[in-house]
Amino acid sequence: MRVNGIPNVRTCIAPLKNDIKVEIQGKYANLPDAKFKENPVKTIDIDILVVGAGPAGMCASIEAANQGAKVLLVDENPCVGGQLIKQTHKFFGSKHEKAGTRGIQIAKDLENELKELEKKGEVTVLLDSTVIGYYEGKGKKYKFGVLKRYGYEGILHEIDCKSVIFAVGAMENMLLFPGNDLPGVYGAGAVQTLMNVYGVKPGDKVIMVGAGNVGLIVSYQLLQAGIQVDRVVEAVPIIGGYHVHAAKLRRCGVPIYTSYSIKEVYGDGKVEGAVVVKLDKNWQPVKGSEEKVDCDTICLAVGLTPSTRLLSQVGVEMEFVPEAGGFVALHNNSMQTTVKGVYVAGDSSGIEEASTAMIEGKIAGVSAALQLSYDKKAKTLKKQYIAELERLRDGPFGEKPRVAKNKIKKLLEKKHV
Amino acid sequence: MKSKADVVIIGGGVSGCSLAYNLARAGIDVVVLEKKYLSSGATGACGAGIRQQWSTKENATLAIKSVKIFEKLSKELGEDIDLRQGGYLIIIHDDKGMKQSEKNVEMQRSLGLKVDILEPKQINDIVPILNVKGMQAIGATFCPTDGHANPFKTTFAYANAAKRHGAKIYTHTSVVDIKLNRNKISEVKTDKEPIKTNTVVNAAGVWSKEIAEMIGVKLPNIPFRKEIMVTERLKPMFEAMVISFKDGIYFSQQMEGQIIGGIPIPEERSGYKIIPTFSFMKHMSKTLTRYAPVLKHVNMLRHWTGFYDVTPDARPILGEINGVKGFIQCNGFSGHGFMLSPMVTKLLSDFIVEGKSSDILESLNLDRYKDKKIVKEVSVVG
Numbered sequence: 001m002r003v004n005g006i007p008n009v010r011t012c013i014a015p016l017k018n019d020i021k022v023e024i025q026g027k028y029a030n031l032p033d034a035k036f037k038e039n040p041v042k043t044i045d046i047d048i049l050v051v052g053a054g055p056a057g058m059c060a061s062i063e064a065a066n067q068g069a070k071v072l073l074v075d076e077n078p079c080v081g082g083q084l085i086k087q088t089h090k091f092f093g094s095k096h097e098k099a100g101t102r103g104i105q106i107a108k109d110l111e112n113e114l115k116e117l118e119k120k121g122e123v124t125v126l127l128d129s130t131v132i133g134y135y136e137g138k139g140k141k142y143k144f145g146v147l148k149r150y151g152y153e154g155i156l157h158e159i160d161c162k163s164v165i166f167a168v169g170a171m172e173n174m175l176l177f178p179g180n181d182l183p184g185v186y187g188a189g190a191v192q193t194l195m196n197v198y199g200v201k202p203g204d205k206v207i208m209v210g211a212g213n214v215g216l217i218v219s220y221q222l223l224q225a226g227i228q229v230d231r232v233v234e235a236v237p238i239i240g241g242y243h244v245h246a247a248k249l250r251r252c253g254v255p256i257y258t259s260y261s262i263k264e265v266y267g268d269g270k271v272e273g274a275v276v277v278k279l280d281k282n283w284q285p286v287k288g289s290e291e292k293v294d295c296d297t298i299c300l301a302v303g304l305t306p307s308t309r310l311l312s313q314v315g316v317e318m319e320f321v322p323e324a325g326g327f328v329a330l331h332n333n334s335m336q337t338t339v340k341g342v343y344v345a346g347d348s349s350g351i352e353e354a355s356t357a358m359i360e361g362k363i364a365g366v367s368a369a370l371q372l373s374y375d376k377k378a379k380t381l382k383k384q385y386i387a388e389l390e391r392l393r394d395g396p397f398g399e400k401p402r403v404a405k406n407k408i409k410k411l412l413e414k415k416h417v
Numbered sequence: 418m419k420s421k422a423d424v425v426i427i428g429g430g431v432s433g434c435s436l437a438y439n440l441a442r443a444g445i446d447v448v449v450l451e452k453k454y455l456s457s458g459a460t461g462a463c464g465a466g467i468r469q470q471w472s473t474k475e476n477a478t479l480a481i482k483s484v485k486i487f488e489k490l491s492k493e494l495g496e497d498i499d500l501r502q503g504g505y506l507i508i509i510h511d512d513k514g515m516k517q518s519e520k521n522v523e524m525q526r527s528l529g530l531k532v533d534i535l536e537p538k539q540i541n542d543i544v545p546i547l548n549v550k551g552m553q554a555i556g557a558t559f560c561p562t563d564g565h566a567n568p569f570k571t572t573f574a575y576a577n578a579a580k581r582h583g584a585k586i587y588t589h590t591s592v593v594d595i596k597l598n599r600n601k602i603s604e605v606k607t608d609k610e611p612i613k614t615n616t617v618v619n620a621a622g623v624w625s626k627e628i629a630e631m632i633g634v635k636l637p638n639i640p641f642r643k644e645i646m647v648t649e650r651l652k653p654m655f656e657a658m659v660i661s662f663k664d665g666i667y668f669s670q671q672m673e674g675q676i677i678g679g680i681p682i683p684e685e686r687s688g689y690k691i692i693p694t695f696s697f698m699k700h701m702s703k704t705l706t707r708y709a710p711v712l713k714h715v716n717m718l719r720h721w722t723g724f725y726d727v728t729p730d731a732r733p734i735l736g737e738i739n740g741v742k743g744f745i746q747c748n749g750f751s752g753h754g755f756m757l758s759p760m761v762t763k764l765l766s767d768f769i770v771e772g773k774s775s776d777i778l779e780s781l782n783l784d785r786y787k788d789k790k791i792v793k794e795v796s797v798v799g
Contacts, residue, residue, distance in 0.1 A: 006714050008649045028652035028674045031546070032714035041699060133720065135695040143695055153714075158695050 001025060005034035006152045014152060015078070039155045046072040046124070048368050049144060049161040051131050051310065054082020055354045056346025056361035057167035058110040063365030063381075064165075065122035068374040072159065073114070073123060074146055076130045080114065081107030082169060084354060086192035088224075089217050091355060092242070103354065104196075126157070134313045142314070142341070163341040163368045166311055167361055170304035170325065170347035175209065178264040184271030188218045188301035195225050203297030207274055208232040211256050213353075215301030216245035222299075223252055230295055233260040233276055235283065262298065263290060271296050304351045314342055319411050323404035324350030330412040333386055335364035336371075338416070343368050350408065352401045359389045419585055421613035422448040424769060425605045427592050427628055428620035429453075430460035431568060431758045432747050434575040434586075436618060438494075439766035441582035448612060449576075449584065450605070452591040456572040458622045460755060462723025464645055464667060464679055464799065465565045466658050467756040468505045469530055470558060472521050472796045475777050476732060476753070477528055479760045484562055486759035496574035498566045501672060503656025505563035506535075506543050507796075509556040510663045518558050521796065525560075532560040544655040546709040552661070565658060565669060568755050592621075595631045595744075602632075602743035616743040616769060623689070623724035625748035634738055637786055638749045639687045639727045643679060643799050644697040646720040648712070650674030659708065660798045666704050667798045676712070679799050680704055691722050725752040731794040735761060735781040736768065745769065746783060752799050 001011040003022050007029030011022060050061045053075035061073045079085065087103020098106050117123040129148040137143040142164050146157040172187035174180065186194075186202055188210070194200040206227060208219045211234035219229045232249065237259050239246045246256060263277040263285060278289035305326040312318055316329045316337035329337045329344045336343050343364040346357035363385045370378040393402050424440055426433045429451025440447040451457070469484055471477040484502075491497045509515050518534060525532050535557045537549045543559055576586055587609075595617060596604040605612045621628045623640040651674050658669040668678025682696045698720060706713050728734060728749035738744045747765055750757060767773045785791055 007651070008716065028650055030652055031654070031711045034714060036713035133693065135698075136690065136692045145695055145698065156698075 002029065003152050006032050009152050017151070037153065039153070041156045041158055043158045043160070044072060044124070045160045046070050047162050047372055047374075048072070048365075049074065049142070049159055049164045050167060050365075051164065052082065052167040052169055052346070052348070053077070053080040053125065053127075054167060054169050054346060054357065055084055055106070055110070056169075056357040056364070057082070057165070058114060059358045059361030060165045060167055060343075060345055060365035060368070061123050062110065062113050062117065063362045064369040064374075065117045067366060067369035067376050067378050069369040069372055071123045072126065072161070074126045074129045074131055076128070078128055080111050080125065080127070083189070083192075084110075086189070086196040087354070088196055088221060098355070098358075106354075129157070131310060134310060140341075162372055163343070164314075165335075165343040165345060165361075165364045165368055166329075166348055167345045167357075167364070168307045168310060168348045170306050170351055172300065173303045173305055175262065175300055175302055177262050179266055179271070182265055182267055182271050183269070184267070184296055185265060185298045186300065188214050188299055191297075191299050192218055192221065195221060201225060201227060202299075203271075203295075204228060205230055205295045206297040206299050207262070207276070207293060207295050208299045208301060209262055210234060210301035210303070211239045211241060211246065211258065212301060212303070213241035213245060215299075216241040216249060218299060218301060219249055219254060220245065220252070223249075223254070229254045230293055231276075232256045233262065234258045235261045235279055237281075261285075265298055271298055274298060304347060306348045306350060308348060311337065311342075311344060311348070314339060316342055317415065319408070321350065321404050321407050321411075323400050323407065328404075328408060330408055330415065332409075332412060333363075334367035334382070335360055336367060338412070341368070341371065350401060350404045356389060356392055356401065359385050359392065363389065418587060418607075418610045419448055419612060420610065422446050422585070423614065424448070424616045424618060425450060425612055425614045426618040426620055427605075428458070428622060428625075429455040429572075429576070429586065429588060430458050430620065430622055431456065431572045431575065431755050432750075432762060433618070433620040434572050434579060435758045436620060436747060436762035436765055437579040437584045437586070438575045438582065439762050440769060441579045441584035443766060443770045445770060447579070447584045448614075449579070449586040450590050450592055450607060451586070451588045452624075454588050455576055455586070456569050458624075459723045459726065460568050460572055462643075462645065462721060463568050463755050464669075464677060465568050465755060466505070466563075466667065466669065467500075467565055468560075468563045468658070468753075470505055470507060470521060470525060470532060470560050470563065470796065471794065472517065472524075473732060473792055473794045474524060474528070475780055476757070476794055477525055477530070478777060479757045481528055481530055482760040483757055486763070487566060490571070490574070490759065494574040494578045496570065496577065498571040498574055499672065500564060500566040501656065502562050502564035503658070503669070504543065504559055504561040506540070506657045506659050507558045508540075508552055508554050508659065508661040509558065510553050510661065511555065514663060515556060517795065518556070522558055530560060531562065532558055534558050543657050544659055546654055546711050547659065548708065548710050551707045551710060559657070563658065565671075571755070592628060592631075595628070597632055597741070600741055602741070614743075616745065618745045618747050618765070618769075620747040622748060622754070623726045625726060625746070629746075632741060632744065634741060634744065636734065636746075636749070636783070637729050638734070640689050641687050641725045641727050642685065642690050642722050643681065643725050643752065644693055644701075644720060644722050645677065645679035645799075646698075646701055646717050648676040649716050649718050651676070651715065662796060662798060664704055665798055666701075666708065668705060668708075675718070676715075678705060681799060687727075689724075693720050693722050725799070726754075727751045729786065729793075730791045731797050733757065733761065733781055734783050735765060736774070736778045737782075739782075739784055751794070752797065
């Protein structure tokens with residue numbers, strides 16, 4: 001799309017303003033005709049760069065700044081909070097990690113802490129800003145390029161830092177089936193954003209694909225928004241999410257079909273219905289079990305893949321760990337990768353939950369500060385956080401991340417005896 | 418893996434693959450060894466330009482003959498290589514540049530090339546988005562049959578055709594040593610199995626130096642990191658490659674609408690570093706928008722690096738090493754390997770198959786550096 005004479009603007013994420021001129025540009029963009037403001041490159045020299053202002057990144061920034069390090073926190077969204085700002089449900093888990101509090105409230109609490117630190121000049125937050133790449137640094141410093149957007153224009157920032165924490169989260173998985181590109185097929189994250197951040201109904205009748213926690217919680221949130229959830233289909237024979245979320249849905253009359261999936265989605269220009277099908281134990285469709293279901297929305301909650309592109313650009317060692325959701329950076333219990341001074345936290349270090357992401361963020365923040373010799377009881381805190389993380393993973397639902405993190409640990413030991 | 422071959426080519430870039438094709442077609446039993454994947458080195462990172470406007474007669478001749486081959490290559494190999502002949506527009510900025518251009522054009526025309534010297538006002542007829550004043554242009558040369566092709570498609574088309582003629586290509590296979598027997602090549606050791614052979618072609622690009630060192634041959638080649646970028650897609654505006662020897666910039670618009678181009682950063686030093694620099698991003702966007710101010714607001718999408726395998730005279734090292742029978746060089750292209758590959762590999766193939774040498778091969782032998790009076794190629798960009 002073209003906005004105010006600037007081509008190739010992603011209008012789905014661009015801010016809406018009065019009197020803007022939005023045009024469809026077709027396959028090829030015409031040349032820009034807007035006046036260009038010559039904005040010189042800004043340079044920032046900082047102790048620690050934190051990429052991603054979700055639960056992990058916010059906690060990492062707060063911890064590192066509390067130790068005395070100067071922190072730059074960068075996020076591509078217009079506000080901090082990451083996925084927390086969509087999470088209207090109460091959290092489980094440890095009391096330390098805000099159990100019983102709603103995600104949106106946790107985001108607000110952390111934002112307020114960040115604001116205090118910003119006032120003191122300990123933390124700088126760059127929003128609407130994308131880390132576009134890793135470049136050759138001077139001496140022992142790491143260099144990154146950041147593009148900060150102002151409306152439909154941008155200013156390039158050259159960032160030099162002694163340490164970097166990647167808390168970049170994850171990307172939603174897509175399923176392959178005919179019609180998966182029809183308008184009305186959404187990822188669960190997009191549905192949550194529309195409903196819970198912008199107050200927009202994504203549709204009127206939804207089929208949810210995936211009965212993990214995300215699928216179950218978003219289904220309930222759809223019901224809360226007055227949207228009909230026809231059913232939840234889940235390819236594996238069991239419900240993956242917490243029983244309490246599943247039970248809530250069943251009490252509202254939403255059936256959960258295990259060993260079922262979507263065969264195809266049909267419709268003229270938009271979703272008008274889907275064919276659901278039973279799967280046998282080899283994940284193959286059972287012939288004759290196809291059922292046509294009318295609906296206008298398909299919501300995919302079929303897992304996440306860690307976002308690791310910046311990590312691999314930096315050159316940290318990566319391994320494929322299925323339980324972690326895909327390729328992940330090998331890291332130790334300080335959350336440091338195989339490159340000194342480069343840390344990882346949250347979903348980008350292996351898919352888990354917001355509560356563990358927050359503690360991982362704290363560990364990474366404290367460790368990064370400690371490595372730069374900022375130490376206000378840092379060692380004690382670090383020990384405490386590591387113990388807390390282990391406790392949080394101790395339950396039956398912590399099994400998968402436990403397996404993932406143990407694999408990562410073993411792979412790291414094998415490579416660096 | 419085969420245990421012996423007539424010829425072992427080290428390097429699966431465009432040169433290695435096109436030589437394999439030429440040899441296999443002539444009935445030679447040929448093996449290509451590539452340590453990563455085909456076109457993983459300079460070929461896959463290159464700007465894909467095909468230029469005939471050179472300052473040395475050898476390069477111009479090789480390029481002119483290569484274009485003749487490129488023009489028929491899609492048909493010959495049975496796969497489309499996306500050749501487009503939109504010409505090369507070389508910007509001239511000062512009297513010194515004009516004098517050199519006049520000399521070059523005279524030589525190029527003597528070889529039968531159609532090339533013109535343009536007035537500043539004619540520049541926008543070829544590329545409308547250029548700012549003649551901003552470029553400080555006093556003229557330009559233009560050769561309409563220059564152009565570009567897809568380096569991946571070209572390499573794979575050559576490789577597939579070579580395989581159809583019986584060549585074996587082993588990727589993810591590194592050469593670890595080369596054995597001699599009485600100053601004759603006898604065996605190539607790989608990280609897998611060894612291959613007995615009497616002829617090795619060193620087409621390993623920037624790693625050719627390491628290969629030659631395995632048998633004690635010292636090549637003067639120096640690796641230089643080069644950076645290149647691609648913008649988002651725009652409607653088709655021009656077909657020519659724009660270059661300047663003075664500013665070092667080159668850029669063209671691809672058929673899919675994106676602009677691909679590069680420029681050397683002022684502080685660049687030699688070495689094997691592959692990490693991109695922030696400096697390039699600044700330098701490239703500054704120079705590109707001085708040449709074509711309408712490109713402001715257009716985003717750079719990606720930016721990557723590759724290597725130039727640079728020789729002291731910026732010309733390739735070709736042919737057999739004196740004193741090491743069967744050790745043949747096909748390297749040192751100094752940033753111009755892709756565009757010269759069709760003809761260079763044909764000459765090398767003729768030499769290997771029939772023992773037929775040529776003036777060009779002789780003049781580009783490593784031995785030329787013994788002579789203090791080497792002729793440097795000055796028409797270099799990137």
